[in-house]
Amino acid sequence: xxxxxGSNSSxxxxxxxxxDGASRLVLAGNCTLTALGKRLQPLAGELATHAxxxxxxxxxxxITQMDDAGAVLLWRAWAERRPRHLLLQPEHxxxxxxxxxxxxxxxxxxxxxxxxxxxxGKAVFLLWDHLIxxxxxxxxxxxxxxxxxxxxxxxxxxxxxxxxxxxxxxxLGITALVGFLIGVVxxxxxxxxxxxxxxxxxIINILGVSIIRELGPxxxxxxxxxxxxxxxxAQLGVMRVTEELDALTVxxxxxxxxxxxxxxxxxxxxxxxxxxxxxxxxxxxxxVVAEIQLGLGYQFxxxxxxxAVAIANLWLGLGKGVVCGMxxxxxxxxxxxxxxxxxxxxxxxxxxxxxxxxxxxxIIDAIFAVVxxxxxxx
Amino acid sequence: MADGECIIEVExxxxxxxxxxxxxxxxxCVRHGEVLGLVGGSxxxxxxxxxxxxxxxxxxxxxxxxxxxxxxxxxxxKLQYMRNRCGVLFQKGALFSALSVYDNIALPxxxxxxxxxxIIRRLVMLKLKMVDIDTRHATKMPAELSGxxxxxxxxxxxxxxxxxxxxxxxxxxxLDPQLSDAFVKxxxxxxxxxxxxxxxxxxxxxxxxxxxxxxxxxxxxRMVALGTLQEVIKAKHPFITSFFCxxxxxxxxENNRGILQG
Numbered sequence: 061x062x063x064x065x066g067s068n069s070s071x072x073x074x075x076x077x078x079x080d081g082a083s084r085l086v087l088a089g090n091c092t093l094t095a096l097g098k099r100l101q102p103l104a105g106e107l108a109t110h111a112x113x114x115x116x117x118x119x120x121x122x123i124t125q126m127d128d129a130g131a132v133l134l135w136r137a138w139a140e141r142r143p144r145h146l147l148l149q150p151e152h153x154x155x156x157x158x159x160x161x162x163x164x165x166x167x168x169x170x171x172x173x174x175x176x177x178x179x180x181g182k183a184v185f186l187l188w189d190h191l192i193x194x195x196x197x198x199x200x201x202x203x204x205x206x207x208x209x210x211x212x213x214x215x216x217x218x219x220x221x222x223x224x225x226x227x228x229x230x231x232l233g234i235t236a237l238v239g240f241l242i243g244v245v246x247x248x249x250x251x252x253x254x255x256x257x258x259x260x261x262x263i264i265n266i267l268g269v270s271i272i273r274e275l276g277p278x279x280x281x282x283x284x285x286x287x288x289x290x291x292x293x294a295q296l297g298v299m300r301v302t303e304e305l306d307a308l309t310v311x312x313x314x315x316x317x318x319x320x321x322x323x324x325x326x327x328x329x330x331x332x333x334x335x336x337x338x339x340x341x342x343x344x345x346x347x348v349v350a351e352i353q354l355g356l357g358y359q360f361x362x363x364x365x366x367x368a369v370a371i372a373n374l375w376l377g378l379g380k381g382v383v384c385g386m387x388x389x390x391x392x393x394x395x396x397x398x399x400x401x402x403x404x405x406x407x408x409x410x411x412x413x414x415x416x417x418x419x420x421x422x423i424i425d426a427i428f429a430v431v432x433x434x435x436x437x438x
Numbered sequence: 439m440a441d442g443e444c445i446i447e448v449e450x451x452x453x454x455x456x457x458x459x460x461x462x463x464x465x466x467c468v469r470h471g472e473v474l475g476l477v478g479g480s481x482x483x484x485x486x487x488x489x490x491x492x493x494x495x496x497x498x499x500x501x502x503x504x505x506x507x508x509x510x511x512x513x514x515x516k517l518q519y520m521r522n523r524c525g526v527l528f529q530k531g532a533l534f535s536a537l538s539v540y541d542n543i544a545l546p547x548x549x550x551x552x553x554x555x556x557i558i559r560r561l562v563m564l565k566l567k568m569v570d571i572d573t574r575h576a577t578k579m580p581a582e583l584s585g586x587x588x589x590x591x592x593x594x595x596x597x598x599x600x601x602x603x604x605x606x607x608x609x610x611x612x613l614d615p616q617l618s619d620a621f622v623k624x625x626x627x628x629x630x631x632x633x634x635x636x637x638x639x640x641x642x643x644x645x646x647x648x649x650x651x652x653x654x655x656x657x658x659x660r661m662v663a664l665g666t667l668q669e670v671i672k673a674k675h676p677f678i679t680s681f682f683c684x685x686x687x688x689x690x691x692e693n694n695r696g697i698l699q700g
Contacts, residue, residue, distance in 0.1 A: 092600060093550070093599055093600055094519075094522065094523065094599075096552075097552060098552055100552045100553065100557075101552070101554070104557075125633070127600035127632065128561055128564050128565070128600055129553070129557065129561060129600065132557055132560045132561055132564065133557065135560070136556070136557065136560065151631070154630075154631055155631065158564065158567065158568070159564065161567065162560065162563050162564055162567055163563055163566075163567060163572075163573045164563075164573075400581065401535075401581055402535035402536060402579065402580070402581045403534075403535045403536055404535065404536035
């Protein structure tokens with residue numbers, strides 16, 4: 061082992077002319093990455109100018125320590141071959157022997173001139189892939205459901221109950237807060253407008269229809285998609301990374317039946333309840349502001365509400381809740397099962413899952429609005 | 439710093455995770471230029487001790503010093519300098535799964551911000567050659583690699599900055615015997631070329647016998663023996679007896695009689 065020099069004396073270059081007239085470059089000190097530090101770039105230029113003289117004698121025997129970086133620096137200055145006259149310490153010989161045998165770095169891959177078309181094509185195929193995957197997963201769930209009807213003992217009640225608690229009960233706080241605030245804001249803005257026309261009483265119609273039919277379900281769905289959807293995707297993704305999914309497969313426990321189905325069923329049950337809760341809290345928020353701004357009493361508000369809003373609107377809101385809940389769970393599980401076992405895929409999958417869920421929730425809402433345009437509105 | 443001086447000093451170290459005590463009063467000095475093997479049963483705190491030396495855990499009591507300086511409470515530049523002098527091979531490799539093999543090894547070099555891409559490319563190729571990985575694997579992602587390759591590439595990354603201190607956490611665990619031997623040879627070769635200090639936690643007696651100059655044995659939260667392999671074997675402790683003088687231990691020591699006496 062070479063003598064250990066703790067001092068960080070960086071490399072020193074000295075050019076001398078010998079008795080025979082030949083010039084000699086004497087290198088001394090430490091030629092390591094830590095010792096070179098910021099001097100590396102200027103030193104590279106200096107060495108390159110010296111290396112232009114082919115008759116120059118390189119004397120490296122004064123170097124106390126040299127590592128790969130130092131050797132590469134010299135090697136590059138010499139244009140990847142040993143200079144004609146070179147004096148080396150035996151332990152540094154090995155470094156340059158290795159450099160001589162260094163494989164050529166792989167050539168960088170040239171960019172395809174047709175890349176915009178390839179990118180577009182890949183996106184289309186990916187979309188197709190997702191569609192097929194989602195349809196296959198829904199089909200698998202249907203088959204599982206039929207199987208479970210025939211074998212009711214196998215229904216995963218515990219998983220359903222756990223998911224119900226996680227996606228439903230634990231979401232009550234955040235949905236209440238957001239619902240209440242939206243109710244307050246909506247009521248405040250509408251009451252100011254209505255006051256101008258002296259149509260104060262219509263605040264009940266505006267709040268009732270907009271919250272029960274539209275805002276309650278959509279708000280709840282978006283919050284649940286962000287909250288429970290992302291956690292479902294991440295859960296399945298981490299199970300993939302840690303090979304837990306494979307462990308389930310080899311035990312003969314099907315993913316769709318034990319992981320996906322409980323989530324879909326639980327969110328299908330929890331979501332309408334969360335919608336009901338969000339709508340109720342938003343209405344309370346609106347009611348409080350209506351009392352402050354317009355002087356409408358709580359009792360009056362509540363007694364007029366059934367007249368202003370047809371009961372069909374409530375069923376419509378709950379129906380949206382069921383559909384959105386099941387679709388969110390399905391999309392989250394679909395993305396979760398597609399995650400590959402690396403960190404980047406996990407992050408990307410979770411983001412895609414939430415973005416897709418929210419987009420689909422809004423599309424579902426639009427479809428409901430068109431299909432049921434004649435229902436519940438006077 | 440001459441050989442024999444402490445590069446890492448552990449002084450009266452206590453480690454606790456909640457109410458669970460891992461170490462009690464550990465005193466240890468890693469000398470410059472040596473290979474120190476940490477031995478102990480599963481859960482005896484080998485990895486925890488190594489993490490303490492790296493500053494990944496904070497001691498409940500006691501001190502860890504690197505080159506005479508405490509690991510905690512250093513300013514940013516000093517700490518970075520200390521970190522650049524250490525290379526770590528984690529048990530499972532800990533390659534960044536979002537980066538290719540090439541970028542994994544190039545990352546510590548790029549972080550220095552003194553090397554240009556041309557030097558980095560050559561250095562990466564050199565490190566890959568050193569751990570005997572073909573250059574066609576350079577563009578692969580860690581998920582596509584076998585366990586042995588991950589270990590070797592992780593070693594290449596640990597060696598990227600030619601550190602003077604190398605930590606190996608179970609370097610040969612999960613490798614087949616041939617690969618494991620090749621790995622030991624690789625590390626021996628590196629020690630020949632570079633003034634390297636190695637701290638190694640291992641279960642594997644073959645690796646331990648082939649590489650370590652001194653051995654520290656951890657059992658029952660304490661360090662029960664510290665010294666050369668010959669000295670440690672003579673110590674009377676139930677763990678040492680079962681580890682070195684059991685069926686496997688005897689066989690390994692028999693095979694390596696030459697090394698032990700030499």
